[in-house]
Every structure is written in structure tokens, then in C-alpha cells.
Amino acid sequence: MSKIAMTTPIVEMDGDEMTRILWKLIKENLIEPFVDLKTEYYDLGLKHRDETDDQVTVDSANATLKYGVAVKCATITPNADRVKEYNLKKMYKSPNGTIRAILDGTVFRTPIMVKGIEPCVRNWEKPITLARHAYGDVYKNVEIRVPSEGKAELLFTGKDGQEIRQTIYEFEGPGVLQGMHNKDKSIDSFAHSCFEYALDMKMDLWFATKDTISKVYDAKFREVFDKVFENEYKEKFEKAGITYFYTLIDDAVARVMKSKGGFIWACKNYDGDVMSDMVSSAFGSLAMMTSVLVSPSGVYEYEAAHGTVQRHYYKYLKGETTSTNPVATIFAWTGALRKRGELDSNKELSLFADKLEKATLSTIESGKMTGDLALITSLENVTKLNTEEFILAIRENLEK
CATH class of the missing domain: 3.40.50 (Rossmann fold)
Incomplete structure (x- = not known):
């Protein structure tokens, strides 16, 4: 079977932990056998971000501005524990925040609806x-713990020296104060x-x-x-x-x-x-939620709405079987492929994205699903599959 051709690459941003494992399985089993995949690859795994002083994140965002469509794997935003675990040079900012600031976008999140959930x-x-x-x-706020009686004021000083001042509150005792912009x-x-x-x-x-x-x-x-x-x-x-x-x-x-x-x-x-x-x-579940960052200039970056599934990754490292839900990550790929097809007038590529989504949902509706869905489904006599089994079941439906 001849593969579907692509003319313009998609920016591919690889990620961390269990979603990085899902990423590889999805590409190898559900995309590359059918599409002559063209991507500009960036490794946003935490170790590589540390090696490049996070320059790779900036580079991936600028590439997205160039090509117009990106697909992103879930990534780690390090806290103190992660800095120690990965022996990082410093506590890096959220990759999503960095990318969002460069693309100047808005995040759109939509639940994936399927019969039985x-x-x-x-x-x-x-x-x-x-x-x-x-x-x-509130996410860029400034806060003060007011220690005692006193007057709180809002003050703006213009570059020309103009001052705008307004009383916020005359505190008669201790309290708290917050400034937003x-x-x-x-x-x-x-x-x-x-x-x-x-x-x-x-x-x-x-x-x-x-x-x-x-x-x-x-x-x-x-x-x-x-x-x-x-x-x-x-x-x-x-x-x-x-x-x-x-x-x-x-x-x-x-x-x-x-x-x-x-x-x-x-x-x-x-x-x-x-x-x-x-x-x-x-x-139903964050694992059944799409997320796309859209800039006013018409640039799109697709990803799953959930995190890196750390608990499952530690089980995977021990050689234990996991039943991690890959649906949101699959739909990140289909969203990017469909948009690439639309922008390039490549109907075959967009149609493939539709078929992959249909194959994914029909697999669940047939009663074959991962453990998280098996716990909340209204379908009876369902079969709980591990991660790879579920992806292979989707592959079988896709080939049909």
C-alpha cells in the first residue's frame, strides 16, 4: 500500500515519561505505516532541555511560527524534587508557558465524546x-502579607513621570494584599x-x-x-x-x-x-480531552490536555504492564495532521486523520479499552487492554 505523501513538515515536540513511550508507539503503529511522515523534530524531554539550557523549547516554538502546525508530547515542568531527580542545572519554566508566550496563543480544550462514556x-x-x-x-500576581494597621495604595508611575494613585484599603490590622495586571x-x-x-x-x-x-x-x-x-x-x-x-x-x-x-x-x-x-x-476524563494552542496569526500547536503519567512510567521502568490511555495523544497527532492537510490542500492526509479518530473511538465502543475507561464505562462485558494491546486494536480497526 502506498503511503500518504506530505509536502510541508509538522513541528514535532517529543516529551517525557510515559507519554514519551506512548508517542513512539503511536508513531510506529498508527501513523508511519500509512503516512510518509515529515516532521521537524525537537526533543523537549527534560534531560535535553537541560543540556540546551532550554534553548530547544524556544527553537521549537520559532519553528512552529515558521511551519504553522506543531504537535507536542506532554512535558515535565520541574519542581525542587524534579531538579534533584534529574540533576538539573536549574528549575526551568513550563515549556507550555514558554511556547505560549512566543506564539501569543489561546488554549482551546475539548472533550472527546464516545459511546459508553x-x-x-x-x-x-x-x-x-x-x-x-x-x-x-492571578498567575502573574504580586502579593503582600500586611503586618499591621496602615494604608494600601495602588500606584502607577508613567514613563513621563505621571502618577495615578488610588487607595485600596485603610487596614485597621493585619491582612493580605494582591496586585494583578x-x-x-x-x-x-x-x-x-x-x-x-x-x-x-x-x-x-x-x-x-x-x-x-x-x-x-x-x-x-x-x-x-x-x-x-x-x-x-x-x-x-x-x-x-x-x-x-x-x-x-x-x-x-x-x-x-x-x-x-x-x-x-x-x-x-x-x-x-x-x-x-x-x-x-x-x-469523563482528562485522558479524553484535546488541547490546541491557537495564535491570532493562524498558528496551531496540538497536544494532550494531561500530564506525563508519572506513576505509570515508574511501573513501566520496573517492567510492569501498564494500561495507559493514549487517546488524547492520538488526537493531538490527528489534529495536527488534519490541520496540515487543510493548509496544504492535502485531502488524503486530512481524511486519514478522520479515519484514525474513527478507528480509535470504534475500538472503545466495541468494548476494548484501557483501565481508566473500563472503570467508568456504561458498556457491559468490556475487555481491559494494556497500553500496547489497545494501540494494536486501534491499528486493526484502522486497517479495516
């Missing part, structure tokens, strides 16, 4: 995609990424903040979204038959729970962090 919310019939702004707010440029990129992705997926877009309480900070987010929509996307949305609307975050939560799904829900950084975990858990 039903959502906890019984009226959800279609996936809900979470669009999370990934800059600033965001940038117009980042909010604008967030808005453009959300509108572009909604058009690409042909899905309605919701955006939610709390501008009734945060009349400057959150109100700026709403103002940017409304302006970008009216000036650049209103006619495009009408032509595509999709809608955009804004609502308060608490109202959005109520609407989401009563909805049938099938839309994109855009949230600020913290709201997106919390709500994406809620949505993924309610739909």
Missing part, C-alpha cells in the same frame, strides 16, 4: 470547548484567537467575565471582545451561521449546565483554569 450532566449532547486566556491575572495587546490576541477558532470550528462563541463588579479590569476584556466582533467578525459570523454573545460568568455557569453543549466558552485565565477542569471531569 456518558457526561455526568445528562443534557450535554455535544462537546463544550473551553477557551482559556493564558496570560496575566493584564495588557491590551494580550486581551486583543485572546479575542482574535477565539473568533478565528469559532469560525474554523463553525461553533457559537460565548464570553463571560464579571464586569458588573470589576468595572475597569473585566470591563476592558468585554470592551475589546465587543469592539473586535463588531469591527471584524460580525459579518463573518452571520455568513457562517454562528453567533457570539457576552454574559456574566455566574450566568454562564447556569446556562452551561442547562445547555446541550456544542459551543466555545471563552474565559479569563483563572475562570478558564477552573471551568476546564469542571468540564473535563463532567465529560
